[in-house]
Amino acid sequence: METAFALHARGAALQPGLLHVAAIGGEFHIKVGGLKGERTYFAAKINGGFFGNRRAFGLPNILGLIVLYDGTTGLPLAVMESGLVTRLRTGAATAVAARYLARPESRCVTICGAGIQAEVQLRALQAVLPLERAFVWSRSGAEVLADTMRSQLSMAVESVTDLREASCVSDVIVTCTPAKKWFLGREHVRAGTFIAAVGADSPDKGEIEPQLLAEASVVPDLLSQAIHVGDWHHAVAEKLVKPEQIRGELGAVITGVARARMNSAEIIVFDSTGTALQDTAAAAVVYEKAMRLGYGTSLALWD
Numbered sequence: 001m002e003t004a005f006a007l008h009a010r011g012a013a014l015q016p017g018l019l020h021v022a023a024i025g026g027e028f029h030i031k032v033g034g035l036k037g038e039r040t041y042f043a044a045k046i047n048g049g050f051f052g053n054r055r056a057f058g059l060p061n062i063l064g065l066i067v068l069y070d071g072t073t074g075l076p077l078a079v080m081e082s083g084l085v086t087r088l089r090t091g092a093a094t095a096v097a098a099r100y101l102a103r104p105e106s107r108c109v110t111i112c113g114a115g116i117q118a119e120v121q122l123r124a125l126q127a128v129l130p131l132e133r134a135f136v137w138s139r140s141g142a143e144v145l146a147d148t149m150r151s152q153l154s155m156a157v158e159s160v161t162d163l164r165e166a167s168c169v170s171d172v173i174v175t176c177t178p179a180k181k182w183f184l185g186r187e188h189v190r191a192g193t194f195i196a197a198v199g200a201d202s203p204d205k206g207e208i209e210p211q212l213l214a215e216a217s218v219v220p221d222l223l224s225q226a227i228h229v230g231d232w233h234h235a236v237a238e239k240l241v242k243p244e245q246i247r248g249e250l251g252a253v254i255t256g257v258a259r260a261r262m263n264s265a266e267i268i269v270f271d272s273t274g275t276a277l278q279d280t281a282a283a284a285v286v287y288e289k290a291m292r293l294g295y296g297t298s299l300a301l302w303d
Helices: 002-009 053-057 083-101 116-126 142-152 163-167 210-215 232-237 250-254 276-293
Strands: 013-023 026-035 041-049 062-070 076-081 108-112 133-137 156-160 172-175 194-197 217-220 268-271
Touching: 002 013, 002 026, 002 083, 002 250, 002 276, 013 276, 026 276, 041 276, 062 083, 062 276, 076 083, 076 276, 083 116, 083 194, 083 250, 083 268, 083 276, 108 116, 108 163, 116 142, 116 172, 133 142, 133 163, 142 156, 156 163, 210 232, 217 250
Parallel strands: 108 133, 108 172, 133 156, 172 194, 194 268, 217 268
Antiparallel strands: 013 026, 026 041, 041 062, 062 076
16 A cells, blocks of 8 residues: 555556445445556446445445456456455555554554444554554444454453543544544544544545644545545535645655654544555455466456
8 A cells, every 4th residue: 555655646656536426325436546567557446335235135335346457458357356455455554644644652542433444444553553552432333343352452442432531542543434424523632643534435424523624734545536525625615724735645745745743742634535546556466466376267358
């Protein structure tokens, strides 16, 4: 993920695009883009987000496919299930952002949400920060996730019902819910906190109070997307901030074009809208490894 964002910042990417299509009971996300490296790849991902699936049909709430192409010939190389790839690349992006934007001594995290992505986020953060304690806050499932993570990770993990009580003693906060109304406000965040805003990946979703975003330093994955989706665009819509006030994209921070953390008191929000650059990078790794190991089923569609 770090390489993917850096390539984009250096102009070595095919223009990413994003489209949302509303559907009955859910929505579809279509993300496309590519990366230029030793080999140029292009990927197209279509995900369906239907958050009543698990309860009503026993199906995952997010379902989809990634089609990976050779970026120089247009030859389709692979079709793969997108759920696991999406979950892992999303967690990895948060880890990269935390490496550059969180205080390096961060030891306590609050995870808002108790789904599969919440688990991925906690594992990813543990890989880059010296975490010792984690709180899980959610409208449902917090106790189950806390129990699971406590038994698997070398840290204290507990569920909480009072978000403010947990977040105000945390160095890092992750929001990974399908909420359509913000729940994390300025009162929940102490000086120096790093926030990864992960859940709001469509225009109508929002987890972070616009006023908090107006007072924080904001680093999006892609500015072109953050203007239309994610949390920051709500602050822009309410005229609390202007697009030019953005700190810089994550890739610019990685490459040193934009500043990382300026001081220990700065509140920084990583607005993670989810990009096709991430999907391309992750799918390319899966494809290359599958080819080396002889995994997958080959289809002769072209001579």
